[in-house]
Amino acid sequence: MPSYDLHSHSTVSDGSLSPTDLVFYAAAQGVDALALTDHDDVSGLAEARKAADEAGIRLVNGVEISVTWRKRTVHIVGLRIDPAHPDLLQGLDVLRQSRVVRAEKMADELSKAGIEGSLAGAYAYASDRIISRTHFARFLVERGYAKDFKSVFKKYLVQGKPGYVPHQWADMAEAVSWITGSGGVAVLAHPGRYDLGRTNLQLLLAEFKECGGIGLEVISGSHSADMNRHFTEQARLLDFLASRGSDYHGPEQNYLDMRRLPPLPDACTPIWQAWDGFDD
Numbered sequence: 001m002p003s004y005d006l007h008s009h010s011t012v013s014d015g016s017l018s019p020t021d022l023v024f025y026a027a028a029q030g031v032d033a034l035a036l037t038d039h040d041d042v043s044g045l046a047e048a049r050k051a052a053d054e055a056g057i058r059l060v061n062g063v064e065i066s067v068t069w070r071k072r073t074v075h076i077v078g079l080r081i082d083p084a085h086p087d088l089l090q091g092l093d094v095l096r097q098s099r100v101v102r103a104e105k106m107a108d109e110l111s112k113a114g115i116e117g118s119l120a121g122a123y124a125y126a127s128d129r130i131i132s133r134t135h136f137a138r139f140l141v142e143r144g145y146a147k148d149f150k151s152v153f154k155k156y157l158v159q160g161k162p163g164y165v166p167h168q169w170a171d172m173a174e175a176v177s178w179i180t181g182s183g184g185v186a187v188l189a190h191p192g193r194y195d196l197g198r199t200n201l202q203l204l205l206a207e208f209k210e211c212g213g214i215g216l217e218v219i220s221g222s223h224s225a226d227m228n229r230h231f232t233e234q235a236r237l238l239d240f241l242a243s244r245g246s247d248y249h250g251p252e253q254n255y256l257d258m259r260r261l262p263p264l265p266d267a268c269t270p271i272w273q274a275w276d277g278f279d280d
Helices: 019-028 045-055 086-112 118-123 135-144 150-157 172-181 196-211 225-238
Strands: 033-036 058-069 072-079 185-188 216-222 241-245
Touching: 019 033, 019 045, 019 135, 019 185, 045 058, 045 185, 058 118, 058 172, 058 225, 072 172, 086 172, 118 135, 135 150, 150 172, 150 216, 172 185, 172 196, 196 225, 216 225, 225 241
Parallel strands: 033 058, 185 216, 216 241
Antiparallel strands: 058 072, 072 185
């Protein structure tokens, strides 16, 4: 069976490999089909497609959209999108602009905690188009405020910590409409990471389905084995197609690498079941 990795990031958003290097890395790890799903941006897809043709693997046009659901941030992956679709491009542009405002507020909060220069420090790691918490994390680790990514987020960049700033992202129905309007399919990314509790998780899954979402990221690089089993069952019970993605950001990340990502369980219906011979 071909190896699909349908969630990855490049330097266009908060990954540490260029689109070209990411594609060649995936090919070296035995990936047959890769989705580049940069946060709120599709500008790396043309470069990635050229590299995929050279590397001999399939590229799936993708994006990961930041969404606010009941005052919580969740992520929706769009697969097989049209990266030139006007509504999608306009929506992503608004989100990128809002990231600039959030970054300025984050830097102000870190300054209050005695950490100066974080805005310039974060931008030193960022692309020309996206600024994210990951770029602040790289600056904070480099300056010795934490030993690694996992600890720096817990210490500074999550709710209740000095560098956290609440933010309003896209509405869920809006984000799904951008994806489906462009001809793509919407997948709820890494559902095990949201720490919602059983009741809120079921509400999230139900509302996502009502909005037109059809996929659930059952296998994720950030999921435990128990989470993989749980979301296998949720996909079966709620009739979601199952996706698989490493959420690869680069060698410094804490998630499972592409080569170590488990296959989809037989109980799942793969989201790529009708994609044999696809040409994105």
